[in-house]
Amino acid sequence: MRWYFAPEYDYGRNLPQHQAVHGFILDKPSRIRRHLITADVANESDFERPAPVDEAEVSEVHEPGVVFDLRDAYAISRAVEFDALALLPAETVWEAVVSPQLHACGGTCDGLRAAADGEWAINLSGGFHHARPDLAHGSCLVNDLALAVARLEREGAMRPILVVDLDLHQGDGNATFFAKDDRVFTFSMHEQAAFPVPKMQSDLDVGLPQKTGDDDYLERLELALAEIDERFTPEVVVYVAGSDPFEHDPLGSLQLSLEGLTERDRRVARYAAKHDCGLVVLPAGGYSDQSAALTAAGFAEIAAVANEARGG
Numbered sequence: 001m002r003w004y005f006a007p008e009y010d011y012g013r014n015l016p017q018h019q020a021v022h023g024f025i026l027d028k029p030s031r032i033r034r035h036l037i038t039a040d041v042a043n044e045s046d047f048e049r050p051a052p053v054d055e056a057e058v059s060e061v062h063e064p065g066v067v068f069d070l071r072d073a074y075a076i077s078r079a080v081e082f083d084a085l086a087l088l089p090a091e092t093v094w095e096a097v098v099s100p101q102l103h104a105c106g107g108t109c110d111g112l113r114a115a116a117d118g119e120w121a122i123n124l125s126g127g128f129h130h131a132r133p134d135l136a137h138g139s140c141l142v143n144d145l146a147l148a149v150a151r152l153e154r155e156g157a158m159r160p161i162l163v164v165d166l167d168l169h170q171g172d173g174n175a176t177f178f179a180k181d182d183r184v185f186t187f188s189m190h191e192q193a194a195f196p197v198p199k200m201q202s203d204l205d206v207g208l209p210q211k212t213g214d215d216d217y218l219e220r221l222e223l224a225l226a227e228i229d230e231r232f233t234p235e236v237v238v239y240v241a242g243s244d245p246f247e248h249d250p251l252g253s254l255q256l257s258l259e260g261l262t263e264r265d266r267r268v269a270r271y272a273a274k275h276d277c278g279l280v281v282l283p284a285g286g287y288s289d290q291s292a293a294l295t296a297a298g299f300a301e302i303a304a305v306a307n308e309a310r311g312g
């Protein structure tokens, strides 16, 4: 198992606490890491520290306006839905919000590269699945998966990739980026009434009603994975493992328990193991104060599957 983390993943390290960015748990990557170490899932020395992607690389996948807006405090404040950021100097907003996402993108790139060689990788940030080629929104400024796929292509290491996006919110950015790419199959299962509206079309979308609980959710997941088996043969699974379907998440109305979420993660990992795929896992959303612990618990399940099914 490969682990990716940098202290720069945390948001707002340069901000006073009272300027905490709405909707983000600022130090969630660090919190996930601490949970993993405390639970003996990973050691401090296990974490590789990726280099951030730069704006030149971003400009290879995004429209110029998206790249330009990375230096614009007002545009960033809109994309992350936190108005107060617009009043801060652009450099301050860059350090607080943009730089953390560019560092996380580096981890997704490194993780996908490892997965293309058949390894399993977990990045402690990333899963910016709302960022479209021409639009930063839903707190996603740049699309880490699009950047990682572009880098794979440059390195001649492209593989058939299955995106399993189980974040509460539809992966409209990933759906848009890969709409015409037969080598990337996008599957999103999400709360139908939640952001974004309207939805974009993935290769397979499952829109769930509000209050969907563990049993129905896991059954729909099994049905979807069975359908994918008939439509696509992946060599790499990218798992967008948002913890926001959790029953106490403030942004959603799905009702998965902790046990339901960890079972979900176990099933995706077993799917990847059964198909002998490389795997890269991205935390994506999760907004309750338990979300770091939930994500770490899910990552522990995935690491356990790696140990039992793949010998580490």
Ligand SMILES: [Zn+2]
Binding pocket: 167, 168, 169, 242, 244, 284, 285, 286
């Ligand atoms: Zn989400």
